[in-house]
Amino acid sequence: MCRNRRGCQIRRAERLRIRIKDSDDLKVEEGVFDVPTLKALYRLSNKKFIRSLGGVMSTGKEANVFHALDEKGEIAVKIYRITTSDFRAMQEYITGDPRFKSIKHDKKDIVIAWTKKELRNLMRAHDAGVRVPMPIISERNVLVMEFIGKDGIHAPLLKEVASEIEDPVGTYEKITEYMRLLYHKAGLVHADLSEYNIMYYGEPIFIDMGQSVLLSHPHAEEFFVRDVGNIVRFFRKLGVECSEEGLIAEIKRGGKDDPHQSAG
Structure with a gap:
């Protein structure tokens, strides 16, 4: 029987061939690596989607994002915290989405649905031509996607480089172009778009799309x-x-130069 919770977490992670970077990261990760999450990581590791898991890149209200490696290079792994996520707030964005109408309204099912929802939303956005982290796979409350950055250093948020943007007008136009593509081609509204949910890596990149809703959503x-x-x-x-x-x-009309473009 394992008496030391932190030691148990480390040994489980080692058995799953997932590397925890250091003890400081582990402090942040408590509450993230429960047994079902470790099993999900194990399945992803067995399928070669994750080779090793590094340190925490960001900690949000609902999830932690980790730097990781797969067989080809750097990836990002987003793990939604089932025990501490505000699932009631999540419900507002899931209720009314026909893709998830059969979801049970308990915390675990809501969080797992939210993870799948972000994967699908990122796919729709990417297919529509919006620059987002390319989604790879989701497993339970774990989302694997493209890493935006280099050598373990993630790209900054738009708010962090506001004073360094050389062409604000061009950046604004690129973001509004993505908003049009999202609206007309993906049929989505981001629903939390701001300088806090846009990365900047030579170009704007929309992130955090778990809350994004279809245009048919009652609050779209x-x-x-x-x-x-x-x-x-x-x-x-x-x-x-x-x-x-x-x-x-x-x-809504599809752009400055094409007022007759129809919603797709």
Whole structure:
């Protein structure tokens, strides 16, 4: 019988061929590596999707993102915390989504559905031409995706490099182009778009799409208007001339130069 919880976690991780980087990371990871999550990582390791798991890159309200390696190179592994996630807040974004209408309303099932939802949303966005981390696979509450960065250092968030952006107008136009593609081709609203959920790595990259909703979602319009407001507010501070009303109209008609484009 294992009496030391931290020691048990380390030994389980070693048995699963997943490397925990150091003890400081382990402090952050307590509450993440429960037995079902370790089993999910084990399955992903057996299938060669994960070779080793490194340190924590970011810790959010619902999930931790880890740097990892697969057989080809660097990847990102996002693990949603089942015990501490705000599953009631998640329900607002899942209820009304026909892709998940049969999901039970308990914490575990909501979090697992949320993980699958982010995978599917990233796939839809990528297929529509939006720059996002390329999703690879999900297993239970674990999402494996492309690593944005180099040598274990992830790309910064847009908010972190605001003063360094050489072409604010061009960056704004690229983001609004992605918003149009997301709306018309993917049929999605990001639902939490801001400088905190956009990476910048030579170009803007949309991230954190677990909460993104289909246009048919009962709150899609509300979320869409909020996204627009966040983007306009941020770029106005950088001197870009833009308005919420103008951007809403531009996105909904499909763009400045193609007002007759239909929603796809």
